[in-house]
Amino acid sequence: MVLGIGTDIIEIDRIDKAIQRWGDGFLSHVFNKEEIEYARKYKFSAPHFAGRFAAKEAIYKAIGDNKNLGWKDIKILNDPNGKPYCVLNDRKFVNKILISISHTRNYAVASAVVTK
Ligand SMILES: CC(C)(COP(=O)(O)OP(=O)(O)OC[C@H]1O[C@@H](n2cnc3c(N)ncnc32)[C@H](O)[C@@H]1OP(=O)(O)O)[C@@H](O)C(=O)NCCC(=O)NCCS
Known part of the structure; x- marks a missing residue:
């Protein structure tokens, strides 16, 4: 049974600038x-940080x-x-909780579904 759904999109540049x-x-x-x-394994890590943020x-x-x-109470692996x-x-x-992440050059997006 689906109990909840959430989605978020973020500009990768925002995360890059914060870093x-x-x-x-x-x-x-x-x-x-x-x-x-995990993110630091990639040459350009910002999309992977942004995906986790989203x-x-x-x-x-x-x-x-x-x-x-809190932020760190959720761990994305x-x-x-x-x-x-x-x-x-x-x-x-x-x-x-089921999640999915995607990123393009400019944006990272993620969805989450809570099920019983
Ligand atoms: C795995 C795959 C879907 C990733 O898609 P992509 O367009 O290269 O990259 P995206 O930016 O959309 O997604 C990247 C994210 O996908 C997620 N991902 C990677 N492998 C995954 C998998 N096996 N299953 C689900 N999600 C996966 C990760 O969260 C990744 O982000 P992260 O490394 O920061 O955690 C793609 O590389 C692939 O293998 N595609 C196969 C396509 C295919 O065979 N299609 C046939 C039609 S059904």
């Missing part, structure tokens, strides 16, 4: 260690009623095929 301006301070505020390591926003929207969730999934740092949350 240039605030550097590791920005990254470690928003992303977990594994997320930073995924976190999409998940937040899909969950809807959990206002205590990839399975061996590259498919993204998320791990939530909230023991009370028992539902399943």
Whole structure:
């Protein structure tokens, strides 16, 4: 059963500028260690950071009623095929979250669906 849906789109340039301006301070505020390591494997990491940023926003929207969730309580990882999934740092949350990420030159987009 679908309990919630969320989507988010972001300009990659916004994330790129935040990284240039605030550097590791920005990254470690928003992303977990594994997320930073993943994105940094790429020569141009901003689309991968932006995709994760959008995924976190999409998940937040899909969950809807959990206002205590912080950026780093949501961890976006990839399975061996590259498919993204998320791990939530909230023991009370028992539902399943499905996510999808895409990026072009300028934008990153993500969708999230909460299911029972
Ligand atoms: C995996 C694939 C779908 C990625 O699409 P893309 O257009 O190259 O790249 P996008 O920017 O749209 O998406 C990138 C994101 O896709 C996600 N992704 C990667 N592999 C994935 C997979 N196996 N399943 C689901 N999502 C995947 C990741 O989240 C990735 O972003 P990230 O690396 O920052 O986490 C593509 O490379 C591919 O293999 N396509 C096969 C197409 C095909 O066979 N079509 C037949 C018709 S059904």
